[in-house]
Amino acid sequence: MKTTESRPDPAGAAATSPDRLGVRGIWLLCVTCGGLSVVAAAITALNLTLPEVGPALGASTTQMTWLVDAYTVTLAALLLPCGAVGDRYGRRGLLVVGLAVFALASLPAVWATDPTVVIASRALSGLGAAMIMPATLSLLTSELPASKRPLAVALWAGVAGAGGIGGFFVSGALLEWFTWRSIFVTFAVVSAVLMIASCTISTSRDSEPRRFDLFGAVLSTAAVFLFVIGLLETPTRGWDDPFVIVALIAGVVLAVAFTVTELRSDSPLLDVRLFTNRAFSAGACTVLVQFFASFGLFFVVLQRMQLDFGMSPLMAATAMLPLIVVIMVLSPIGSWLAVRYSLRTILFLGVALTGVALILMGTLDYTTYLGLLPWLILASVGQGFATAPPTTAIMANTPAANQGVGSAVNDTFREVGAAIGIALAGSIVASGYTHNIGPVADQVRSATGSAELGDRISRSLAEALHTIGALGDRYPQQAGALSEIVTQAKHAFIEPLNASCVTMGAIMLVGAVGLWFLSPHALTPKSDAPTGDQAE
Incomplete structure (x- = not known):
């Protein structure tokens, strides 16, 4: 049976006792959540800058799309292989390298005058982000005391859920006083500081690493890449465009090929049998629909605020801050309730509340931000409850030696869900x-x-x-x-904008019903053996 080998830093272990978080544990939590916040903010930060970046670089419409999408596509496609690398060769090392790549990749955009250079910079940043994201979560779940992991995962998930909104706010604030290039300077500096800080935390890896599944890595990367590309091209090309159809079908076919390959492999990149665990599957599905709703919501609400309510980018980003507060407060509460009482109830409640909020947002009449705010708060309540429990369910039912892969599954479903949300909302609004x-x-x-x-x-x-x-x-x-x-x-x-809200809300309600039947009552199987041992 494989275990995870921990390597404490020279100053001491992550926790001072088996049941205490300790100074080192708190420091580990700060560093990993800091790295995660940079990755999450970078997903959304450039959206507000496009009206300034496009003319400054002479970018075409297609190039402006890729200024945003190059990062997302690369991140989503490489999460699973990068998570597996961290499990085999060390999670702290992967985090340090990822932050270094992210910092260096941000620099060319500071001086670039060609949109192609900025697009390449964003793609390389996506590679760094794909290393950072699974490393942060797997370090928490492998290094912290078992009794503190639900709280740590809740805080991590809260940062992941609120980080996109934070990206809007930071970029909006920087644009008030500086040029769009200041965003890349900020990313480079913050990433460099976090890289240095990451060298001080403890690390872990699989003590008996198997052969790296290169073929599985290629298949998974190609499958996610093509599927996400197809989704992100949908708003501009339409669902019936040949490129979109081919990309989506090819992505699905490669995903099936990946599944078959992994089932037959002696050393799989991802043990797809993990999905037979109901809590693991329910967690993955919840992450998918949660970020489908989140990014679909961001897409419609920020446009409504700026184009209909007349808000500036900074005002619109500031108006989203109450959602961060609600999500961060409710994330640990939702995790505690799921562990203490019922995973099924909390997942259903979180997804259903988000669905109800979206439907009300699309059917009720309002002409100001204050009229929209109650439904934003209701959506954030649902998001808050549904933020931490699915991630906890995934990581608690992933073998200890494969925490990086488990984290990558969580992150991949997150990115794919976000792409679906943007694609659906964007195509409804554009065509309407x-x-x-x-x-x-x-x-x-x-x-x-x-x-x-x-x-x-x-x-x-x-x-x-x-x-x-x-x-x-x-x-x-x-x-x-x-x-x-x-x-x-x-x-x-506004008419198709409202229609997209109703459509997304209806999908969320259907998803809530499906999760009620899919999700188990308990977070882990009743035998309560250590998760990693149990799954093996």
Whole structure:
């Protein structure tokens, strides 16, 4: 039976006694959550900067998309192989190398004048993030006392859930006083500091590492890469685009091939039999639907705040801060309730509350942030309850020697869920707006004789508002007519935005029912043997 070999740092062990967290344990928690926060913030930080980055670099529409997606795709595709590397060769070493790669990868964007350089920088940052993310969680679950792991996982999951919102806030704050390049400077400096700090924490690895499953690593990377690419291209290309269809089908086929290969392998990258454990499967499915809702929610709410409510990027990011507070407070509470009472009930409650909030967000009428806030709070309550328990369920039912792989499974389902949420919400909003704005754009074309003007209005609400604002400055006498076009454009946008909320909410409610039947009552099997030993 394989075990995990721990290597304490020279100053001492992570905990001063088997049941106490200790100074070293607290330090380990701070360093790992710090590394995680950088990875999570980098996923969303660039979204607010695109209106400034695009013109500054002369980026095309496709290049602007890849400025965001290059990081996400690389991160999602490489999580599983990187988690396995950490299990075999040392989790602290993987974290240190990942932070070094992340810091160095952020530097080219500071001086770049070519969008291709920034895209490559983001892709390399994704590689660093794929090393950091599984290492942070596996270090906590392998190094901290067993009695403290649920709390540590709850805090880790809270940071993972709230980190995306933090990324919006940090980038919005930096843009108020500096240029968009300051975001990359911040990432480089923070990552370098955390890299140095990571050298002081304890480490662990599989004491009897088996042969690395290179073929499985290639299959899993290709499967996730193609599937996520297909999802992220959906909002701009549409679900019926040949590229999207081929990418999604190829991703699924490779995932099936990966499963078959792993079942036959003597040294699998991922023991897919772990999914026969109901708590493990329920945890993975909950992470998937939770981040499906989170990133779908971010997509629609931030646009609503900026394009409809007229908030600046910083104001919109600040308006999301209450969600961070609620998620961070409820994350450990949800974990405690799942461990103490019922995993099934907590997972159902968290997912169902999020679904109800999304449906109310899409059906009720509100025209200000205060009208939206109660439903944001309700969604964050659901997210808070559903944040820590699924991660705890995954890690508690993963063998001790494979904590890095278990963490990578958690993170991969997280990234895939986020991609699905963005793809679904983005495609509903894009197609709905294009359909609704068509008659208005036609009227503008006929009234002005400018086909280009009509095309700009029909591309997106953001471009429509920018174009109409420029016309208003040039032709103030047409203010009334232009104001009516703005009203029609916003209506054309809000209708599909609400439809996307209702659709996502309905999916979450269906997911909640499915989780009720899939999830076991207890977090771990009743024999209560150590999880790693039990699963082997």
